Amino acid sequence: MAVGKLDQIDHKLLEILQSNGKITNAQLSKEIGLSPAPTLERVKKLENTGIIESYHAQIDREKVGLGVMTFVQVTLSGHRKSITESFVKTIEAVPEIIECHHVTGSCDFLLKVIAKDIASYQTLIMETINEIEVVASTQTMVILSTFKNTKVLPIP
Amino acid sequence: MAVGKLDQIDHKLLEILQSNGKITNAQLSKEIGLSPAPTLERVKKLENTGIIESYHAQIDREKVGLGVMTFVQVTLSGHRKSITESFVKTIEAVPEIIECHHVTGSCDFLLKVIAKDIASYQTLIMETINEIEVVASTQTMVILSTFKNTKVLPIP
């Protein structure tokens, strides 16, 4: 299913479901101006074609005791495929690393990391990430505050 | 509600709901080993206390025609409160900027930005972000591939 096959109603559905994944079908149908049946049909189609990938609950980081979030710029010791693969494989097993992106620019990877506090973050960086053999260096950006964190992508 | 009041069952609920926000209460109750009534009670409590903030549908970026995602390191021309506030206010109105974090380190802000393609990304950077008066410089990291992007936080 290409984007060309998405009409205005589909766009609106995606927008609403991104910001509220638990809206009832009845309410959803009201907001887009269709009856429940075709509304559900459209949503199911978006799910089946993989345009809607999944649904997630978002939890309050601070309230569950995760006070620290950081971005870590990682530079590897080389750029051979085996080195990258080795790094990624290790990363996957670390639950505190919630994002790992291969990027262009002055570093190789950018990680998003969460931890209970600075002390446990330091332990994680020093005893887990910096201990990976292929990691040459890391540079941390601690998040002081977050001004925007929307789950709604602006569909073109 | 502090983290101390969350028992093992709450932890499991949060873990499941983070990875599958649309699970039925019946299924959820099976997975944690309670009957539907107390299961629902617990989930509602987590919602009411704000530990569960919201639910969101995740959509496939590429399938809706958003081929480019980047991180942008932004350095401002100063650090007075008014400068930061001016920047944040402008950022909030740009839908392509889906995250904006105030960070420590060599830059001031880190943005996560999405765009249709490199051309429209360039337009966004040059005509929107770099045009903000208080922005001194930007440095872009284009995401080549994403190896990890979990919505499940490891609750301590």
Place this chain on the structure above:
DNA sequence: TCTTTACACAGAATAAAATTCTGAAATCAT
């Protein structure tokens, strides 16, 4: 132009799920 086909839709019927209610068991503090 007329027909044919294929969709997309609304409304009603059905199935499934959430929610509420009641009372019993377990836990806790006194």
Place this chain on the structure above:
DNA sequence: ATGATTTCAGAATTTTATTCTGTGTAAAGA
């Protein structure tokens, strides 16, 4: 121990999702 509080299971009720049927509409072909 004892009373109070909390947590739970099972059943009843309400709400919601899902399926079904028929109608209108738009596009494709004769």
